[in-house]
Amino acid sequence: MRLFPLIPILLVTACSDGANHLGNPLLWPFHAGTSAAQNAVYQQRRGAVEVYVKSHHAEMIHDIQAGSGPHLSTAMDIAQVPAEDRPARIVQLQGDVGIYTANVGALVVALMVYGR
Numbered sequence: 001m002r003l004f005p006l007i008p009i010l011l012v013t014a015c016s017d018g019a020n021h022l023g024n025p026l027l028w029p030f031h032a033g034t035s036a037a038q039n040a041v042y043q044q045r046r047g048a049v050e051v052y053v054k055s056h057h058a059e060m061i062h063d064i065q066a067g068s069g070p071h072l073s074t075a076m077d078i079a080q081v082p083a084e085d086r087p088a089r090i091v092q093l094q095g096d097v098g099i100y101t102a103n104v105g106a107l108v109v110a111l112m113v114y115g116r
Contacts (some may be wrong), residue, residue: 045115049079050108061101064093079115089114 023031053060056071063069067090076086093100093110100107 045078045080046108046112049075049111049115050105052078053108053111054104057104057107060107061097064090064097064100067094075111076114079111081111081114082116085114 022028052075056075059069059071060075063072072090072093076089081089093107096106096110100110
């Protein structure tokens with residue numbers, strides 16, 4: 001019967017945030033709700049980026065090659081690419097412009113990766 005006080009202590013320590021990669025099981029319902037909300041926001045933003053890129057693909061390729069332009073800026077705004085990161089991201093886009101010319105989806109993915 002000396003194990004009885006030890007069992008609640010072990011159960012409580014099993015619920016610590018640092019104990020495993022899954023976190024506190026008591027917070028799983030909260031995390032599931034916030035994760036679903038974050039995914040919905042992300043999917044909405046990704047959809048907007050995809051529509052914009054598909055609608056203005058040729059103009060965006062021109063803007064990438066030129067190093068700036070209104071269509072590229074608008075797409076980066078929609079994707080929420082931080083302003084301070086944009087010069088470096090444009091250089092990266094220029095380096096892979098052949099891929100983005102041939103594959104609209106790759107350009108969408110790149111913009112979403114660069115965004116917040």
